[in-house]
Amino acid sequence: MLNFKFKNPTKIVFGKDTISTIGSEIADFKVKKVLLVYGKGSIFKNGVYDTAVSSLKNNNIDFLELSGIKANPLLSKVKEGINIVKENNIDGILAIGGGSVIDSSKAISAGACYENDVWELFEGNGKLLNALPVFTILTLSATGSEMNFGGVITNELEGKKWAFGSPLLYPKVSIIDPSIQFTLPKIQTVNGAVDIITHVFEAYFDGVKNTDMIDELCEGIIKTVIKHSKILITDPKNYNSRCELAWASTLALNGLTGVGRHGDWASHDIEHSLSVFNDISHGSGLAIIMPAWMKYVYTCDTAKFAKMAKNIFNIQGDNNETLALNGINELQNFYKYLGAPTTLKEVGVKFEDINTIANNASLLSPMGSLKKLEKQDIQKILQIAFE
Amino acid sequence: MLNFKFKNPTKIVFGKDTISTIGSEIADFKVKKVLLVYGKGSIFKNGVYDTAVSSLKNNNIDFLELSGIKANPLLSKVKEGINIVKENNIDGILAIGGGSVIDSSKAISAGACYENDVWELFEGNGKLLNALPVFTILTLSATGSEMNFGGVITNELEGKKWAFGSPLLYPKVSIIDPSIQFTLPKIQTVNGAVDIITHVFEAYFDGVKNTDMIDELCEGIIKTVIKHSKILITDPKNYNSRCELAWASTLALNGLTGVGRHGDWASHDIEHSLSVFNDISHGSGLAIIMPAWMKYVYTCDTAKFAKMAKNIFNIQGDNNETLALNGINELQNFYKYLGAPTTLKEVGVKFEDINTIANNASLLSPMGSLKKLEKQDIQKILQIAFE
Numbered sequence: 200m201l202n203f204k205f206k207n208p209t210k211i212v213f214g215k216d217t218i219s220t221i222g223s224e225i226a227d228f229k230v231k232k233v234l235l236v237y238g239k240g241s242i243f244k245n246g247v248y249d250t251a252v253s254s255l256k257n258n259n260i261d262f263l264e265l266s267g268i269k270a271n272p273l274l275s276k277v278k279e280g281i282n283i284v285k286e287n288n289i290d291g292i293l294a295i296g297g298g299s300v301i302d303s304s305k306a307i308s309a310g311a312c313y314e315n316d317v318w319e320l321f322e323g324n325g326k327l328l329n330a331l332p333v334f335t336i337l338t339l340s341a342t343g344s345e346m347n348f349g350g351v352i353t354n355e356l357e358g359k360k361w362a363f364g365s366p367l368l369y370p371k372v373s374i375i376d377p378s379i380q381f382t383l384p385k386i387q388t389v390n391g392a393v394d395i396i397t398h399v400f401e402a403y404f405d406g407v408k409n410t411d412m413i414d415e416l417c418e419g420i421i422k423t424v425i426k427h428s429k430i431l432i433t434d435p436k437n438y439n440s441r442c443e444l445a446w447a448s449t450l451a452l453n454g455l456t457g458v459g460r461h462g463d464w465a466s467h468d469i470e471h472s473l474s475v476f477n478d479i480s481h482g483s484g485l486a487i488i489m490p491a492w493m494k495y496v497y498t499c500d501t502a503k504f505a506k507m508a509k510n511i512f513n514i515q516g517d518n519n520e521t522l523a524l525n526g527i528n529e530l531q532n533f534y535k536y537l538g539a540p541t542t543l544k545e546v547g548v549k550f551e552d553i554n555t556i557a558n559n560a561s562l563l564s565p566m567g568s569l570k571k572l573e574k575q576d577i578q579k580i581l582q583i584a585f586e
Numbered sequence: 587m588l589n590f591k592f593k594n595p596t597k598i599v600f601g602k603d604t605i606s607t608i609g610s611e612i613a614d615f616k617v618k619k620v621l622l623v624y625g626k627g628s629i630f631k632n633g634v635y636d637t638a639v640s641s642l643k644n645n646n647i648d649f650l651e652l653s654g655i656k657a658n659p660l661l662s663k664v665k666e667g668i669n670i671v672k673e674n675n676i677d678g679i680l681a682i683g684g685g686s687v688i689d690s691s692k693a694i695s696a697g698a699c700y701e702n703d704v705w706e707l708f709e710g711n712g713k714l715l716n717a718l719p720v721f722t723i724l725t726l727s728a729t730g731s732e733m734n735f736g737g738v739i740t741n742e743l744e745g746k747k748w749a750f751g752s753p754l755l756y757p758k759v760s761i762i763d764p765s766i767q768f769t770l771p772k773i774q775t776v777n778g779a780v781d782i783i784t785h786v787f788e789a790y791f792d793g794v795k796n797t798d799m800i801d802e803l804c805e806g807i808i809k810t811v812i813k814h815s816k817i818l819i820t821d822p823k824n825y826n827s828r829c830e831l832a833w834a835s836t837l838a839l840n841g842l843t844g845v846g847r848h849g850d851w852a853s854h855d856i857e858h859s860l861s862v863f864n865d866i867s868h869g870s871g872l873a874i875i876m877p878a879w880m881k882y883v884y885t886c887d888t889a890k891f892a893k894m895a896k897n898i899f900n901i902q903g904d905n906n907e908t909l910a911l912n913g914i915n916e917l918q919n920f921y922k923y924l925g926a927p928t929t930l931k932e933v934g935v936k937f938e939d940i941n942t943i944a945n946n947a948s949l950l951s952p953m954g955s956l957k958k959l960e961k962q963d964i965q966k967i968l969q970i971a972f973e
């Protein structure tokens with residue numbers, strides 16, 4: 200186990216009928232006026248908007264709105280939010296949505312307190328010294344953004360989908376009411392499950408040794424996700440399974456799975472470049488990219504892939520090579536069972552696009568920890584992922 | 587899963603050679619003068635005292651000392667600490683030790699800001715509105731006190747060993763350098779392992795259903811503790827195993843194993859009364875009491891005890907009753923293997939003392955969640971524990 204520091208100050212309020220507490224939670228922080236950020240408007244259908252707004256009003260918290268955040272959220276929208284905040288004395292952000300909305304809200308929170316262009320922070324230039332408090336009501340369990348300090352935004356002008364993080368951006372309070380996910384389209388539950396599993400494997404397969412305790416947590420999260428996402432694709436209103444998936448999702452990327460190790464994150468970096476050029480969801484991209492990455496790199500730590508096969512997929516055997524390959528295969532089979540795509544071809548990517556995607560991803564190369572990937576490695580992974 | 591709130595703001599600094607950072611961590615909180623609280627002086631032998639004091643001096647942090655905190659820490663000592671703090675303008679507490687030292691430090695931190703007798707808070711009277719910041723350097727992984735807000739103190743005049751907690755008492759920063767545990771006497775490592783396992787089972791066996799994700803974490807912690815405590819009793823300087831045990835210990839009682847459920851805690855309550863009258867360590871007491879409690883209550887949730895047998899001890903079988911009993915037996919065998927006592931008789935308790943212990947524990951009855959225990963239940967559990 201490597202030396203580490205861990206601190207996560209986000210308050211989680213979890214369970215049925217908790218959304219109506221958002222106003223008092225925000226009032227505890229003396230915030231007077233929030234920017235309410237959301238997506239396409241599903242929060243009107245499921246009643247979340249009304250409950251939240253009424254709670255804000257009951258607590259005398261004023262608000263303006265920024266709607267229309269889309270999947271793979273855009274920098275232009277973030278900048279629109281920053282302008283609204285600056286022009287209206289807004290002192291807090293309330294995100295109601297999934298990872299795209301929360302990530303956009305974090306970027307707005309940072310950008311509103313940063314004197315230059317907020318994209319500088321994504322480029323690794325500049326230092327964030329202050330941020331507005333972010334509050335969230337989670338409507339889709341997937342990214343873990345409700346309890347971490349990071350976010351991913353697409354700079355559509357420059358064709359870059361990049362991440363940024365700062366301890367200033369931990370949400371102050373996140374409300375997770377799993378019952379509001381009853382009405383999610385099946386594909387969103389599936390994408391969420393894939394995203395959660397991928398987050399955990401990004402930590403798990405980084406080549407760092409002596410990580411038993413954290414591996415136990417990692418394996419436990421994935422087993423929970425597999426069990427309950429299978430239930431939810433046929434019984435989407437199963438409250439217990441919604442709870443299990445939701446809490447697994449938060450634990451998967453709140454820092455706990457990453458302590459004492461580096462993490463790999465190459466699959467995420469490659470997927471980001473894939474979805475810069477192709478309008479596919481992050482979850483679909485990850486279902487395609489990570490198993491291909493696994494097939495390309497597993498020989499760097501065959502024993503660990505064999506451990507996955509045994510402990511997560513309950514595959515028996517003595518030969519690590521066989522176990523490793525069977526484990527990867529079983530992961531792909533599970534994704535197919537859920538209905539997630541597993542090849543680039545399926546989602547309409549052409550073979551000749553691979554070079555463009557690899558070029559874009561290689562802006563961040565060398566990437567990864569288990570195996571340091573250069574452009575030619577990324578190309579090969581994309582070729583494996585093709586069909 | 588039940589509704590829950592979770593927030594744990596403690597910063598953990600984990601790993602080799604991290605103790606020398608304590609001064610700058612404390613300075614970040616603008617604290618100028620700490621009360622340095624410790625036990626019998628092992629911190630002089632292993633160099634921790636010198637490293638910490640030198641770090642305080644380098645950061646211009648003044649300090650006074652309170653030494654001699656013993657296992658099952660006493661209220662009189664807490665009051666001595668409170669007086670020193672009040673008389674000397676001390677604005678922070680630095681605990682260097684295990685759970686007894688940290689719990690005492692939390693009580694001092696609370697008592698120094700509370701206008702009446704600090705014991706009122708343990709009695710459940712009065713409300714804590716402020717507390718001094720507590721910092722810790724952990725020297726024994728066992729209680730989890732380094733990352734939670736609770737503590738247990740013995741009021742020796744009234745014969746009560748009771749708990750108190752407040753979110754104000756989360757340590758601000760806890761430093762965990764597992765390498766300083768190389769020189770612990772074997773029995774302390776063993777007691778720590780038993781304490782960790784018991785904390786997890788107090789959460790695990792509370793009768794609340796639909797707790798898959800948290801059960802995975804619980805089982806993972808216990809499997810890690812079993813594996814690495816076995817290593818450490820023959821190879822106490824194994825750094826990797828010290829790390830695994832240390833992080834498992836912190837995770838076992840930092841709130842994560844308790845979300846979405848009640849917890850039981852009857853075994854802890856009974857053990858506290860046992861060690862009020864008998865000078866035995868908390869770990870030894872728990873090794874004796876919890877398996878006896880299990881034998882008395884398992885029929886309230888036989889399937890869960892069978893799950894423990896299968897998932898933790900890898901016992902095969904179809905009959906839940908048999909699995910449950912074999913699982914409990916295996917836990918006791920593991921404690922015996924470590925060298926922990928498993929009967930009251932072994933630690934010198936007389937059969938006729940059972941009534942006195944049960945009387946004391948029943949001050950808190952009904953206790954427990956899986957089965958509500960009254961005095962006669964506690965007596966029966968102590969009888970089972972006798973030999």
